[in-house]
Amino acid sequence: MSFLAPIFLVGLAAVAVPILVHLIQRERRTVVEFPSLMFVRRIPYESSERRRIHNWPLLLLRLAALAAIVTAFARPFATVDPVAAAVTGDREVVVLLDRSASMGYGDRWSRAQAEARRVIDGLDTGDRATLVLFDDTPEETVRATADHGTLRAAVDNAAVSSGATRFAPALRLAQSRLATSGGARQDVFLITDFQRSGWARQEDVQWPEGATFTPIAIADEATESVAATGVVLEREAFSGAERVTVTAALANRGNSAVSRLDVALEIDGRVVERRDVDIAPESTTAVSFEPVTVSESNVQAVIRAGTDKLPQDNAFYFVLSPSRPVSVLVVQGDETPAAAGRFLSTALDLGREPAFRSEIVSSARLTPAQLEGRSVVVVNDAALGSAAAALLTSFVERGGGLFLVLGDRSPAGADWPLLPGALSAPVDRLAVRGGSFGYVDYSHPALDEFRDPRNGSLTGMRFLRYRGLRPTADDRVLARFDDGAAAMVERRVGSGRVIAFASTLDGTWNDVPRHAMYLPLVHEVTAYLAQYEVPAAWQTVGRMFDVSSPVSALVRDGQLGADGVRGVRGVVLTPSGRQLTIGDGGAESFALAEQGFYSVRLAGTGSRRPYVVAVNLSPEESDLTAMTPDAFLATMSGSGRSVATTREIEPLTPAEMEKRQSVWWFLLVAGLIALLAEAALSNRLSRRVVPSPTAR
C-alpha cells in the first residue's frame, strides 16, 4: 500500500480529537447544580473513571470517519507487480488430470489425485474451476464451478483408464475453456507423468494472454516395466484341423535385466503353457508356444508376462478363430476344356491369407444351392443362360463378387447388366507380338499391392488377344492395354462387385498364368471381390468398433440370415461388465475404451459363442519415458518458465495505479457515511440523557 499524497496522513493526528472528546469534553459539558455536596464529597472519586470510554460505537464511528477521510486525501493505492495488477479478480482455473494407463504405475494415480485436491483447496471462494480428465481424449468432468466440494468429489471418483496419453486435445480443450470464459485471471494446472509418447512437438497450443500454466509432474523413475506388446499367429493345417502357433512379443522398458520372467498363455481362462524368459534391459524378445488347435471361433486368449508396477501392460489379449477360406465357384461352359480352369483353381488353392476354396461347375448346371456360402463366382470364358444370369445377378446384388474372364465364348452384344461395358469382337495383337498393360490404377484396392515396384510389375504380361470392352461412364477402368483398350473394368451392382477381365486366364490368349504376378493378381482381385478383410485378433484402446463387421462375418458363415445385416440387435458386454445395447435405438458402433474382451451377442445367433473383440493398451503407453516439465513447456510455448505469460505489460506509474484503483473515492464515501451515522447516533444518545435540574 502506498500513498500518492502521504503528507495528508499528518491529518490522522485528528483521530485524537474524538478520543479527547470522549474522555474529557463530555464530562465538562454536563454540569449539574445540586443543593448540597455534603454527601457527594464523602464519596471518594475514582479518577480512572475519567479515562473510560463511555460509548465505544460513537467513538469508533468518529475515528473511522476521520481516518477514512484523511486516508482518502492521501490517495492510497496498492503497489503490485504489473502482471498481478492487470489480472485482478476471481480466477478461471482449468485442472487437467491425466488418467491414462501409465498413471496406474505404482502410486502415481493417488499422488496425482492428492495434487489435484491440493490445487482445489488452494482456490479462493470466487474462483471457478473446470476439471478435465484426459487420456487420448479429454473429458470435461466438472465444468466451471465455484463448488469446490463437487470438484473434490469428481477427483475422488476418477479412476485410471486404459487410454493412451495425448496432451494436445486436453490442452486445446483448456485453451477453448479459457478463451470463452473471459476471466481476468486464468490458470491451467497440468497434473501428469509427462509421458513422452503423449506429446507431439508439432502440436500447437496457444494460451490466452496472461494465462498461467503450471505443470505438476507426477512421474518417478520407472525402473521396472515389462510389457506384452503383441502376438504373431502362424496357422497350419493338421489332420483336417487348423493349428495356430502363438508367438508373443515382449519388451523390457526398464533399465535392469529381467530373468526368468513367467510368461503364460491362457486360452478361455485356462493357462495352457508357461515359459520362463530372460529379457535384457531396454530390449525386446519373442517367445513361442506350442501350437494349439483352434476348432471354433472367438476363443479368448491372453498372454501374461509377470507382474510389475504397471500391471495393465503385462497382459495382452487376443482372439483365436479358425481361418475362414474364401469360397470361390468357377463357372465354365460345357464346351470349355476342364484344363481351362486349372490355372485358376490351382492359383486359388495356393492362397494362404486368405485361403481360398474353389470349385468348378458347368454354367448349364448352376443352381442356387451352389451359390450358397460362396463369396466369389468366376465366370471363366463361358456363356450364361438367362437363368444362370439371373442367379448371378441376385448373387451379386446381395453382396457377392463376380469375376468375369472374357474369352472367345463370352457372348458379344449381350444385354447382361452385370457386364461392365459393351463387349465387342476380340482384338488380335499377334502382329505386334502382343500388347501389355499400358495403364494400371494402383489406387484401386485390388491393385494397391502392385504399386511398389519391388513387389513386381504387371506390365511384363503379354496379351496376344483380348476382347474389346467399352465401359460406360459409371464403370471404373482398373487397367488398360497399351493400345488404350480397357483391360479390367469394375462395376458396382447392389452390394456386390463385378470385375471384368478382357482376356483369358488359361494361357491361350496371353502369358498371364505363367507370369510371376499371376498368383498375386488372382488372389488380390478375388479377395477384393469377396470383400475380404483380415480378421483382427485384437484392437487397440480408443478405436471405434463397427457392429457390421461381426454381422457380416456371421452372415458369410451362414450363422445369420442375410436380413441380419439390416435391423441388427444385440448386447455388448464390456470388460468391466457394463452392457451396451446395439440396435433398437442403441448405437451400431461403440468406442473400445477398456482393456480386455468385449463380447458381442447378437439376436438370432442362438447359443453360439458370442463375437469377441480383444482390446489392448496402445503400445506406446507402455513406454514410460517421461519429459521434464521444463522441456514440455519449452516445446509447447518456447518458454521454460512455469508462468507462461505472453503479453507485454508496461509498468504503471504510481499516479496511473492510483487513478485506476480510485480507492480515495470509496474511502471518502465511507467517511461521509460514518459521519452521518455518528450524527444520528449522537442525537439519539443526547435525547436519552436525563435533563439537568435547575435552580430557581
Added chain:
Amino acid sequence: MDTHLVPGARFVDPKVLARVKDLELLAKTVVDGVINGLHRAPHFGASVDFAEHRGYVAGDDIRRVDWRLYARTDRYFIKQYEADTNANLAILLDVSKSMAFASQGVSKLEYAKFLAACLAYLSHRQRDRVGITTFDEAIVTHVPPSAKHFNVLLHTLDRAVAEKPGRLLANLDLLAERFRRRSIVVLISDLYEEPDRLIDAIKPYSFGGNDVVVFHVLDPAEIAFPYDEPSRFVDLESGDEVPVVPERFAEQYRQMVQEHIAALRARCTDARIDYALIETSTPLDQALFDYLGHRERLMRVR
C-alpha cells in the same frame, strides 16, 4: 384540576398549586380539603384540658362560669381550658439557596412556602398567633407571632427567595433566644447538617415548653439520585464543583441519604421533636393530611 383520589380526601398536585399565586387562597384550599378529610376538626397546637380559673370580667361568656366554684366561694370564676390559650405558631423557614433546587415543577422553597402558608392558615383559623422567620446565611425576615400577622406572614412568604447560602445551625442558635413564650415552632428546611449538631441546635426550642415540629423538605432527586451521565456537580450554595460518575456513585449516595434521614428521625424522636420528611413530589394536602393524622394519634398517646 389534577387530583389524586384517596378515600376521604382530594389531594392536589404541588405543580398545580404552584399556579395559584394567592397563598391565602392556596392555603385555604388545601386546609379545607384536609379538614374535610379528617374525622374531626384538628386542633393544631391546642388542648381542651382544664387549665385554670380566672375572675369574671364584664363581657365573658356566662356559659363558661364555673357555677360549682361560685356555689362554694360565691364568686364568679371563669374556667379556662388549654384550648382557650391562644398559641404562638412560629415558622422558621430556610430560604438558603439549596432550597431553590427543583428537579421537577416545584422547588423546595415553593413547596416550603405552600406548607408554611397552610400551617399558618390552619393556626390563624383557630385564632392562634402566627409568625415567621426566614433565614439563609443570616436572618432575612422576622415576623413575630401575632394574631394580626397572618397577612404579613403571607406577604413575607411571597417575597422569600433563595439566593444566598445558608447557615442553619448558627441561625437556629440565634433564634432560640427569641422564643421565650410557649410556642409551636415549625422548622422547614432541607436540613443539610449533621443530625447530631442539628438536634443540638433544635433542642433548646423544646426546653421552654415549645412544641417543635421539623419538616424535612427534599426534592425526589435528592433521594433517588437519578443521574447516569458523568457530570460535574456544582454546590448551589458554595459553588464548589465535584466530578461525579453516577455509575458507581449513586448507590452510595442513596444509602447515605437514607442513613441521614434515619438519623434525623431517630434523634428527633429521642428529643420528642416531631419530624416529617416531605418530598416535593408529594401532594401538599396529602403531606399535611398524613402529618396531622399522625400528630392527632400522637397527641392521644401523650
